[in-house]
Amino acid sequence: MxxxxxxxxxxxxxxxxxxxxxxxxxxxxxxxxxxxxxxxxxxxxxxxxxxxxxxxxxxxxxxxxxxxxxxxxxxxxxxxxxxxxxxxxxxxxxxxxxxxxxxxxxxxxxxxxxxxxxxxxxxxxxxxxxxxxxxxxxxxxxxxxxxxxxxxxxxxxxxxxxxxxxxxxxPVAHDKHIAYMSHLSHISSFMLGKTVIDKEKNERDIFDMAGSGFASTVRLAKSSPEMWTPIFKQNKTNVIETLEEYIINLTHFKELMKQDDFDAIFNEMKDTNYIKDILNGMG
Known part of the structure; x- marks a missing residue:
């Protein structure tokens, strides 16, 4: 070549x-x-x-x-x-x-x-x-x-x-898997950024109080809408499916909070810690 x-x-x-x-x-x-x-x-x-x-x-x-x-x-x-x-x-x-x-x-x-x-x-x-x-x-x-x-x-x-x-x-398997591994994380980041911007009207407060956790979680919200809107459009069916499952998990977490069931919340987070083993195994 x-x-x-x-x-x-x-x-x-x-x-x-x-x-x-x-x-x-x-x-x-x-x-x-x-x-x-x-x-x-x-x-x-x-x-x-x-x-x-x-x-x-x-x-x-x-x-x-x-x-x-x-x-x-x-x-x-x-x-x-x-x-x-x-x-x-x-x-x-x-x-x-x-x-x-x-x-x-x-x-x-x-x-x-x-x-x-x-x-x-x-x-x-x-x-x-x-x-x-x-x-x-x-x-x-x-x-x-x-x-x-x-x-x-x-x-x-x-x-x-x-x-x-x-x-x-x-191609079908690719688009399904990538909806979970990439597209959902971008939507989560965009919507976290939107939530904070909507609720925290004082930009100085956002700047002063944003720790490294917030910065890393919202990093993808700086991505190009010109690139990501067509991606969401082409993979609409898979993205909606992943969003529905994500919303179920968020709603479940909220219900546990309402019920003061912090033992269950602890266990949910503990179980999810396994993700680090998966990702470390790929390093």
């Missing part, structure tokens, strides 16, 4: 560009964006080597689509239209069902690999790109059997070389 084209040079696209270039200095990273200012920033930060347009994709060995999932669904068929028979297109979307479905009958389906690198921060845009974002992170690969073997083999090695481990999953 020589020519890499990245559509959407923000946190994910830009961070991929940094690590791919570090491991493969001879590769040429091309950036594509609706906004020229984004590409100028990416150039100034050395995230990309050159600016490009969609018409240049015919020259690509690899195209990484890293834009909001609704935009991916609209653009992906066009990108596949333009890719050469020897080129590969991958996406980095947080939902997979709609993205896989839109290209399921495309004549160049073999030139597409659906993936979701599970990494990120609450920041967005080219300035948010950082090195080593993907070290030790999981890259979910969907419908790998529909991608030409020689093409997927090169791409998977490229991503493994920057530190990612591959996990294979079908």
């Amino acid at each position: 020589k020519n890499i084209y990245i559509i959407g040079v923000g946190l994910i696209g830009g961070s991929l560009a940094i690590d791919i270039k570090k491991n493969n200095p001879d590769m040429v990273i091309h950036g594509i964006s609706r906004k020229d200012a984004t590409l100028e920033t990416a150039l100034s930060l050395n995230l990309i080597d050159k600016k490009a347009t969609l018409d240049d994709i015919e020259n690509a060995d690899l195209v990484i689509v890293s834009i909001p999932v609704d935009a991916t669904v609209k653009l992906l068929p066009t990108v596949l239209d333009k890719i050469s028979d020897n080129g590969l297109v991958v996406d980095a979307g947080s939902t997979k069902v709609d993205i896989c479905k839109v290209v399921e009958n495309h004549p160049k389906r073999r030139n597409f690999l659906a993936m979701h690198p599970i990494a990120g921060t609450e920041h967005s845009g080219p300035n948010a790109a950082i090195p080593n974002l993907f070290v030790g992170k999981t890259n979910i690969i969907c419908e790998v059997e529909k991608t030409a073997f020689k093409l997927q083999e090169k791409a998977l090695k490229l991503f493994a070389d920057i530190g990612m481990r591959m996990r294979y999953m079908n």
